[in-house]
Amino acid sequence: MPFSVYTSKLAQAVNWARKFSLFEYPFVTACCGMEFMATWAPKYDIARFGAELPRFSPRQADLLIVVGTITERQGPVLRRIYDQMCEPKWVIAYGVCASTGGFYQNYSTMPGADQVIPVDIYIPGCPPRPEQMLDALVMLQERIQKGEGHSQVVLRAERGYVAPDVAIRPDGNAKEGAGR
């Protein structure tokens, strides 16, 4: 069917454009921010991947990078920022605190940013090395190209397309759905 072919090709082209022009919003809260700075700095130079431009307004960003520990107090803030971003949008949880809470298991820290927002890529490490950030970025770009980013899937689902399970939860554990 020519039309569907046309649309799918177009989608591929668009995704290709998207993955190399990621405008990131670094939601920097803690130690990981120091390493995250390093990924911008000359040696690791995230610019090589077309993601060097930080946008400090969520409305202009399409990649939310949660860098550092998220506390219960910060939860609503993070959620609001995510809601303010335009679709399609992607989220990287940078470091174990943003992924699971890390070794802070107490009354104030939230066990992972995905308690309040959906996360596409989790980066382990306390803090992760800049290489891991770049690696995660490449993984995300592949995901974007395939159209398996969380919000991409949701958008498609809203338009009546079927969502591939794997994308519901980036770790492939589709059964649980997006919640923990």
Place this chain on the structure above:
Amino acid sequence: MAKIILDRLLEQFVAGEILETGSQHGNEWARVAPANWRAVAQFLRDDPVTALNMFIDLTCVDRLGRKPRFDVVMHLYSVDEKHRVRLLAGLPEDDPSIDSVVVLWPGANWFEREAFDLYGVRFAGHPDLRRILMYPEFVGHPLRKDFPKEGRQPLLRRLPGSVD
């Protein structure tokens, strides 16, 4: 070295006001009756001999099982004499309240708010005694020994299984 501080205290205040003094690991400390908390602090600050004019730290210790349960602990430093002292005051569990020293050192403001936030100690005469580290909706004082380590009180959570 800072023995002189304790001597000054003891000659200035009577036994009922300074309950106990001592020195350990090079730290001089004095246990003060809560009623004299601010008076002692002011004396130490203004007395030319002690001249403890710099506010360093204020916190609280929960000695669960001991009476009185709480200790308010303040550290003072003298910029000129280069000596320091630790003041302690025991507060009962049912009503842990003591005079604020913000009038003496504006820097004490946040430290007292923190002690109030995490231990529930109330400081009489504090300009605005709000929570500082925890959010206003939080219930309880988390650093008390009987507060569970993982007593989370979430402000927000995703709906389980939701695909936003």
Place this chain on the structure above:
Amino acid sequence: MDERAPSQTARRVVIGLGDAANLPEADELPTESMPLNMGPSHPAMHGTVRMVLEVDGEKIRSVDVQIGFLHRCFEKEAENATWTQIFPYTDRLNYVSPMLCNVGYALAVEKLLDIDGRIPERAQFIRVIVGEISRITDHLTCLAASAMELAAFTVFFYLMKAREWFWELLEEVSGARLTHSYVRIGGVVADLTDDFCPKLRDVLRRCRAAIADADKLLTGNRIFRDRMDGIAIITRDDAIGWGLTGPVGRSAGLDYDVRKDHPYLVYDRFDFDVPVGSKGDNFDRYAVRLEEMRQSMRILEQAMERLPAGPVLLDDARVALPPKREVYNTIESMIAHFKLIMDGIVVPPGEIYSFTEGGNGELGFYIVSDGTGQPWKCRVRPPCFANLAVLNKILPGLFIADIVPTFGMINMIGGECDR
């Protein structure tokens, strides 16, 4: 202008021309104060602070600085960990200079254990070296970030590059780039690598150049100076009353540096100066940090010259872990290792307030031990908690734009301020 202007204003006001500044009060444009919320997510707020401002136009009438967005319960975690397990948490207090926090905590516990006199000399020198490196990286980060916030991106790159060199060195020593957990109670976990000193000398040489570049780019820079000079002045009395220490306190003329006034480790053997500011404005804080980095480099060079040989960890099976080979092959060391890991080092009951010069000022540890394997209370006196509080006093009267450099020069570190 318009003859049919509303008749309420008695005189016509010409804005932008002539002496608009010294018009009588009544004739200024009518303004009303409005609340403005900065942060907690704001490029200049480092992600963890919220400022609720009451502004009158561009002018700040009053401010309420709200912290706690990074409260990770250092104390609660410490009360549930053995004495050695606390080191990783100290790393993440001031995560820009983790080594300094490591050292500060270790010194406190060693005083409680009464082994502070028996720490091997080489270990003390190594602590000084890694500590001063951390201090340099701390100031580098502070200046780089603030420069970036003032749109001087080049400086950010220069200084980040320099920081990277130091981190690679620390990684060689400790195995981690940022969160080292390198210090142990009784010494340090491993000796320096063989070619550490030559490498460090080389890095210092390059770092001097980088700092000189940044110096040239900023100190003489009109835009930079305009936003730093005479902004947010802190007096010496303020510094004392608010308990300001470190670069912030010194820039205000408060000549207090723990390394000089209460020497710990082997700092009394080194020859270095303590820079002190004259005006207490943002530029002084910047200049003091710049100079402190140079002084730290002096200390590093002297330390490398006099670095003695010898062990780097106290030889006491009740404090320091036995060598791994012994642990795996003899029951004695296995038991010692087991006891130290599971039950923890047993610290006699007592209280201690031990203080060192952290990246931001007096980093104090007030520790209460009840004689078990974990602390009853492990309080950290965070320097930038006090340093940040003073914003409530100095910000009113400034312009909104002044918040960025001022906040940057206070150098609030979330992990340390909120713990």
Place this chain on the structure above:
Amino acid sequence: MAGEPQALPASRAKLKMVIDGKAHEFPAGLTILEACQRVGIAVPFFCWHPGLSAPAVCRQCLVEIKGFPKPIPSCYTLVADRMEIITNSPKVLDVRRQMLEFTLLNHPIDCPICDKAGECLLQKHYFDWDARLARNDGSKVRKAKVVDLGRHIVLDQERCILCTRCIRVCNEVARQADLVMAFRGDRQLLTTAPGKRLDNPYSLNTVDVCPVGALTAKDFRFSMRAWELWATPSVCPGCATGCNIEIHAARNRIRRLVPRLNPAVNKYWMCDEGRLSYKPVHQSRLAAPTVAGAPASWDAALAEAARLLAAARDKSPSTLGMVLSAQMTNEDLFAFSRLAGENLRIDRVYLTGAEQGWCDDILVSADKNPNTTGARLIGGPTLRSAADLKQDLEAGVVTALLVIGEANSVGPLDSLPILVVLAWHRDPPVSAASVALPLAMWAEVDGSFTNRQGKVQRLHAAVAPAGQSRPGWEIAVRLAEALGATWTYANARQVFSAVCEKATLMSGADWGKPEIPVQLRFANSRG
């Protein structure tokens, strides 16, 4: 007993002696070790145990006595007048170190996989008294790692340090010579006596007294690391003896029960049955209230229960009965007795409980209920027996029944029109019940048992109540409220003091101070 000074009759002669340069007075008949412990001087030991005889085989407790050529084992030398003892001279410490070195020479490097690790006396003494690097790491003598000694016990002969404590426990506590030593020198082994197995009813005490991880309990081994356990003082529910125990729990599950010293009741010991009496706490528990077999909310279930009981009461109180269990705490018994008397006007109160069982003259008593004494005390003389209940049921005198605790001993209750059950487990009565309410068990509540000697002993909650179950007294209060009464009990302690006011025999009983559970790793080695 060791470590706890006892008041001595003034008549007994005091011996003057000097320990480490300080003069002391002791009664005759005391060993030097006990004397040192009384004055707070630590002396290490492996083979000595306060509850057992002292063979002095480990030579760890050596001390110097003025005038004696060589160090003397303090654990079996009696104090004598004008004796001068030195416990801390370099010579003594050195000798002890050498003995310890011998003990460690052939000890396997098992700490990471050893059940005793974390509460091991060998670890403790090495760390406290030696803490030096090994002087040789030659190969060690190999022995059998897994020897099945009996129903409950597995032995690792390599770890055994030959202290013979276990042998003496069998001989002196269980009075059965099940264990012996075989061979000599570094080939010496612990093993069962010819033709015997370690099957005496007190065999698990050998695991407690074993200073190392040689003897391990099949029930506990490899299930939990000792240092992660949280200890809570409590009382064994196995029989009327009421042995004092520590509940060792982790992650909200009981992992084992160990005896707690009480010279008046169980000394240092308890029986194997009692140790396994924690199993039911985690087995087939009733999790939520049910009405007519269907799960319901607490409020709904309580309302329904109150409605049924009130209806029965108003119809004819004489047909309404209540069944108490001798396994309930004094607080629960009292609360329900009061409910029956004041609110339900029940005069038919029956007492059931577990069947009688075997007994001996050591610890085990035939009455398998922990609180029969308390039940009789609180229930008073009008208390009827399970047999009476059977009769009344057959005769049809009782048509409505409020059953608390387990009622298995009673026959089938399906025929009853009104049956309200407060149950621990999903037992037959529950399925037949109009309303069933989940009841918290002994390890989940604060309360008290009265043992066969009439001693009132405290229980402390060690784990959270299973499912939605609640303590009996609390349910009683809420039932009373549903029936229109207003009681003021806010916690078990208030109920307890009310019991003490009422029941004369319990007056003077003390609730004691709150026990904060402690993790074993920070409670020092139990040895």
